[in-house]
Amino acid sequence: MRAVRGVLHRATSGRVNGRSPAEQSAACALPEGLAARLAGVRVAFGTRQVLHDVHLDVPSGMTTVLIGRSGSGKSTLLRVLQRLNECLPGCTTTGRVLLRLDGRVVDAYSGAVGDPSWLRARMGMVFQSPDVLPLSIRRNMDMTLRHVLCLPETEVAPRMEEALREAALWDEVHDRLDENALGLSGGQQQRLCLARALALRPAFLLLDEPTASLDIASARAIEERITSLGHTRTVVMVSHGLRQALRLADNLVLVDAGRVVRVWNRHGAGLPDVAELEHHLED
Amino acid sequence: MLRRWKGGVVTTVCALCAASVALALVAIFAFLCLFALPVFMDGQGFAVIAGDWKPATGSYGVLPMLQASMGVAGIALVLGFPLSLGICCGMNGLAPSGVGQMFRGLVRCLTAVPTVVYGFAALFLLVPLVREAAGRGTGLCWLTASLVLALLVVPTMVLVMEAGMGPTVERVRLTGAAMGLNRGQVMVHMVLPLCWRHMAGAAALGFGRAMGDTLLPLMLAGNAVQSPGSPLESVRTLTAHIALVLATDSRSGTYGSLFVAGCLLLLLNLAVQLVLRVLARSGAQFRGRT
Amino acid sequence: MTVTLVGVAALLGVVLMRGLPALGPALLFGDVSPLAAMTGAVPVWDGIWPACAGTFALLMVALGLAVLPGIGCGIHLALFASPRTRVLLGLAVDLLAGVPSIVMGLFGFTLLLALRRTVAPDASTGLLLASVCLALLVLPVLVVTTRGALEALPAQLRLTGAALGLDTWGRLRHLLLPAAGRGILGGVLLAAGRAAEDTAVIMLTGVVASVGLPAGLGERFEALPFTIFYLSSQYRDAVELQRGFGAATVLLVLSLTLLAGAWLLQRVLERKWRGVLPVSHCQGTSEDIR
Numbered sequence: 001m002r003a004v005r006g007v008l009h010r011a012t013s014g015r016v017n018g019r020s021p022a023e024q025s026a027a028c029a030l031p032e033g034l035a036a037r038l039a040g041v042r043v044a045f046g047t048r049q050v051l052h053d054v055h056l057d058v059p060s061g062m063t064t065v066l067i068g069r070s071g072s073g074k075s076t077l078l079r080v081l082q083r084l085n086e087c088l089p090g091c092t093t094t095g096r097v098l099l100r101l102d103g104r105v106v107d108a109y110s111g112a113v114g115d116p117s118w119l120r121a122r123m124g125m126v127f128q129s130p131d132v133l134p135l136s137i138r139r140n141m142d143m144t145l146r147h148v149l150c151l152p153e154t155e156v157a158p159r160m161e162e163a164l165r166e167a168a169l170w171d172e173v174h175d176r177l178d179e180n181a182l183g184l185s186g187g188q189q190q191r192l193c194l195a196r197a198l199a200l201r202p203a204f205l206l207l208d209e210p211t212a213s214l215d216i217a218s219a220r221a222i223e224e225r226i227t228s229l230g231h232t233r234t235v236v237m238v239s240h241g242l243r244q245a246l247r248l249a250d251n252l253v254l255v256d257a258g259r260v261v262r263v264w265n266r267h268g269a270g271l272p273d274v275a276e277l278e279h280h281l282e283d
Numbered sequence: 284m285l286r287r288w289k290g291g292v293v294t295t296v297c298a299l300c301a302a303s304v305a306l307a308l309v310a311i312f313a314f315l316c317l318f319a320l321p322v323f324m325d326g327q328g329f330a331v332i333a334g335d336w337k338p339a340t341g342s343y344g345v346l347p348m349l350q351a352s353m354g355v356a357g358i359a360l361v362l363g364f365p366l367s368l369g370i371c372c373g374m375n376g377l378a379p380s381g382v383g384q385m386f387r388g389l390v391r392c393l394t395a396v397p398t399v400v401y402g403f404a405a406l407f408l409l410v411p412l413v414r415e416a417a418g419r420g421t422g423l424c425w426l427t428a429s430l431v432l433a434l435l436v437v438p439t440m441v442l443v444m445e446a447g448m449g450p451t452v453e454r455v456r457l458t459g460a461a462m463g464l465n466r467g468q469v470m471v472h473m474v475l476p477l478c479w480r481h482m483a484g485a486a487a488l489g490f491g492r493a494m495g496d497t498l499l500p501l502m503l504a505g506n507a508v509q510s511p512g513s514p515l516e517s518v519r520t521l522t523a524h525i526a527l528v529l530a531t532d533s534r535s536g537t538y539g540s541l542f543v544a545g546c547l548l549l550l551l552n553l554a555v556q557l558v559l560r561v562l563a564r565s566g567a568q569f570r571g572r573t
Numbered sequence: 574m575t576v577t578l579v580g581v582a583a584l585l586g587v588v589l590m591r592g593l594p595a596l597g598p599a600l601l602f603g604d605v606s607p608l609a610a611m612t613g614a615v616p617v618w619d620g621i622w623p624a625c626a627g628t629f630a631l632l633m634v635a636l637g638l639a640v641l642p643g644i645g646c647g648i649h650l651a652l653f654a655s656p657r658t659r660v661l662l663g664l665a666v667d668l669l670a671g672v673p674s675i676v677m678g679l680f681g682f683t684l685l686l687a688l689r690r691t692v693a694p695d696a697s698t699g700l701l702l703a704s705v706c707l708a709l710l711v712l713p714v715l716v717v718t719t720r721g722a723l724e725a726l727p728a729q730l731r732l733t734g735a736a737l738g739l740d741t742w743g744r745l746r747h748l749l750l751p752a753a754g755r756g757i758l759g760g761v762l763l764a765a766g767r768a769a770e771d772t773a774v775i776m777l778t779g780v781v782a783s784v785g786l787p788a789g790l791g792e793r794f795e796a797l798p799f800t801i802f803y804l805s806s807q808y809r810d811a812v813e814l815q816r817g818f819g820a821a822t823v824l825l826v827l828s829l830t831l832l833a834g835a836w837l838l839q840r841v842l843e844r845k846w847r848g849v850l851p852v853s854h855c856q857g858t859s860e861d862i863r
Contacts, residue, residue, distance in 0.1 A: 082736065084736060087731060087732055087735045088732075115290055115740055115741075117739060117740035117741075117743070118738070118740075120736060120737070120738040121737070121738025122738075125736040127732075131729050131730075131732075131733045133730075133748070143737055143739070143747065143748075144737055144738070147739060147746075147747045148737055148738045148739055148743065196737065197736075197737075200737075200738060289740070289741075289742040290740045290742050292742075293741055293745060294653055294741065296645055297645045297646070297648045297649035297652075297653055298649055298653065300642040300643075300644075300645025300646045300648075300649060301645070301646040301649040301650065301654070301658075304642060304643075304646045304662070304665065304666060304669065304712060304716060305661075305662060307709050307712065308665045308668055308669045311669075311672060311676075311677070311680045311709070314680055314683045314684065314687065315676070315679065315683060317683075318683050318686070392829065392832060393581060395766050395828045395829060395831070395832045396581075396585070396825065396829075397769075397770030397798060397824050397825065397828055398770065398772070399770065399772050399798045399801050399802055399821070399824070400585075400770075400801070400821045400824055400825050401584055402805065403801050403802075403805050403817065403818075403821045404584040404821070405584060408583060408584060409584075431584075434581055434584070491671055494673070495672075495673025495675075495676075496673070497673065497674060497675040497772070497773035498773060501802075502805060502806070522673060522675045522773070525675050525676075525678075525679055525777075526675055526773060526776055526777070529678075529679075529682065529776075529777050530776060530777075541679065542679070542683070545675075545676045545680075548675075548676050549672065549676060552668065552671040552672060553668065553671075555671060556664070556671055559667075560664070
């Protein structure tokens with residue numbers, strides 16, 4: 001019966017191979033090996049144009065790092081992927097952003113998406129300063145587990161442990177989950193934010209200068225996590241430090257005045273050295 | 284799927300709520316103006332506002348009441364403003380710090396005291412005092428009402444002033460101390476000049492509140508219809524007038540002037556709000572320049 | 574500062590001193606047994622129980638009418654409104670807040686007249702009309718406190734909510750409203766206090782001196798503030814005067830209890846949202862761990 005219904009549905013909706021015509025053309029525009037493609041993306045806040053005609057390819061399963069001077073639009077570019085700019089007042093975005101989510105290709109800014117919150121839930125974002133909620137650690141994790149994913153009661157605790165282990169925080173907090181998250185150190189708070197995002201099992205991990213507000217030891221810990229996480233999922237990161245960028249990037253993108261100026265690939269032509277990067281930045 | 288249109292429902296509901304609030308305001312103004320309009324059309328015209336109240340001769344003017352309202356509120360402001368200023372300065376450093384904190388809590392409690400309780404207490408405490416001090420009259424007069432009104436509006440004025448003074452004091456305290464000024468001098472020469480807009484705002488708000496109060500003038504001011512002369516005379520404010528006329532259920536000839544009185548009160552309220560907005564906007568420009 | 578303190582203390586002291594001794598079942602129920610009075614089996618003529626019941630009924634209906642539009646409008650202003658709407662609607666709310674209570678009662682009266690002329694020829698003043706006017710009166714308090722509570726939240730909170738994948742309703746329900754819950758609840762209790770103590774509105778829309786327990790939405794009713802007012806000018810002997818003082822004490826205690834209740838509930842709510850262990854259960858505070 002279900003098979004008959006499936007055939008009828010496919011026949012009446014014009015789908016081919018399980019995809020609608022729109023999805024078909026979108027899939028063609030996003031080759032295998034790419035997790036995301038930005039084409040002609042422009043972002044303005046009121047009258048101030050922040051991103052001008054950006055074209056960028058984000059390869060799957062690798063770490064892409066965006067660098068550039070402050071005010072060059074790196075964070076805005078990162079937020080484009082998760083459609084977060086819309087939450088800021090006066091924002092207009094044009095262009096096409098294709099994302100590969102759950103095996104399907106989605107045009108993130110098309111009308112077919114509807115309410116973007118399901119899209120955002122397929123990606124995890126970590127901000128520059130740790131934005132833990134002033135609640136207990138457990139309640140922080142509950143935000144994603146219970147309220148976004150709506151997991152049944154039995155799955156909440158195991159998923160929470162899994163996420164906290166992935167963020168290398170479980171050993172430090174497993175016995176004080178009901179204490180206020182604000183009592184954690186800066187590095188621990190940032191790892192909690194990471195865990196909170198990882199609980200979504202996201203396809204993309206978006207990191208906006210995640211170590212900017214941390215001391216060296218905590219920053220190293222986070223970098224270690226990023227390296228290990230980068231093997232299994234697509235990581236897009238904004239970095240404030242050139243050396244950090246060179247350490248972590250598989251794909252290095254230089255952003256200047258709202259445009260993508262140059263892209264280097266570690267496994268292709270290779271990454272530049274620090275002096276060359278500084279030179280580019282000063283231009 | 285369900286989640287998707289839940290967001291839409293929420294925003295629609297909130298927008299409807301906002302619309303209903305705006306609608307309520309428009310309705311209030313509209314109804315009162317509509318009912319007051321016939322009074323002007325009937326030929327009585329501005330005699331209602333400018334004339335005297337003599338129902339026997341068919342003159343339903345509310346001028347004495349208007350004068351009384353302004354007088355009562357004015358004296359209340361004159362008495363209450365210095366008190367509020369003193370409390371505010373005290374809370375912000377001129378008094379020992381423990382006392383200041385205590386006052387903050389106390390003032391917040393005072394805003395909760397019902398008006399009618401003030402009136403009731405004043406009736407049995409203040410009125411005999413005033414009667415004896417004046418040596419004549421019943422003690423129910425302009426002065427009594429203003430005194431208690433002042434006490435009523437002080438907490439509100441203090442809270443508004445404090446909202447402006449607190450942050451300003453924080454900003455300039457260190458600067459002033461570094462220049463060698465003591466606390467009193469910092470207050471007088473630095474804080475007060477910077478906060479004058481908040482002061483003016485508090486005064487406007489206090490005046491508006493005093494104008495709009497009904498119970499205290501009704502219970503304490505005597506309710507005689509006459510132009511206010513000495514503070515020891517009995518007067519009737521606009522608010523008390525409305526209450527008295529409607530409560531005694533007289534014939535509808537007098538109702539027209541009530542609606543006019545209501546409109547006058549609304550207009551005065553509008554004026555107060557505009558003054559507050561002008562002050563706020565000029566304050567914002569000032570901040571932008573520095 | 575001391576002047577205000579002395580003045581207020583004197584007034585309130587008088588009320589309490591003469592009112593506290595009057596407290597007791599006799600104050601509330603007169604000669605009737607408490608159980609019979611509360612169930613309405615026997616009418617109470619010399620106690621203030623009907624007035625208390627009337628005030629309670631008034632509070633419930635008025636708050637029931639005002640809570641949803643007030644909080645919804647506040648949410649709209651803080652989160653969803655365009656800048657132009659924000660300015661206009663903000664002005665509307667401030668104007669509504671400045672409308673004197675007697676004018677609100679007058680509006681209710683005109684509403685009644687309009688209803689009588691059009692849809693419901695035998696409409697009369699009563700609990701529903703008074704509650705509607707009271708709801709309009711306390712609406713601005715709810716809007717302003719809700720808006721203030723939401724706008725005081727850090728801007729990052731909304732971005733965090735969106736980044737986690739919560740939709741509009743999810744953000745409101747799980748993040749924003751719980752975080753602002755303290756302030757919103759405070760606003761509701763402030764509104765309750767205002768509704769309980771206002772006299773002028775109900776004077777024009779259906780309160781009377783003695784009619785027994787509130788019989789229905791369209792019926793006249795008694796209320797504490799009006800009873801106090803009535804007794805202040807119409808008391809016939811010392812017993813009635815005592816009753817007045819007792820009633821004033823009860824109203825004062827009610828208002829202050831609402832304020833205290835607000836403070837307590839806010840503390841509990843905050844602790845519940847944070848989900849943290851009380852400090853006494855840990856070895857030290859969580860700050861020590863850093």
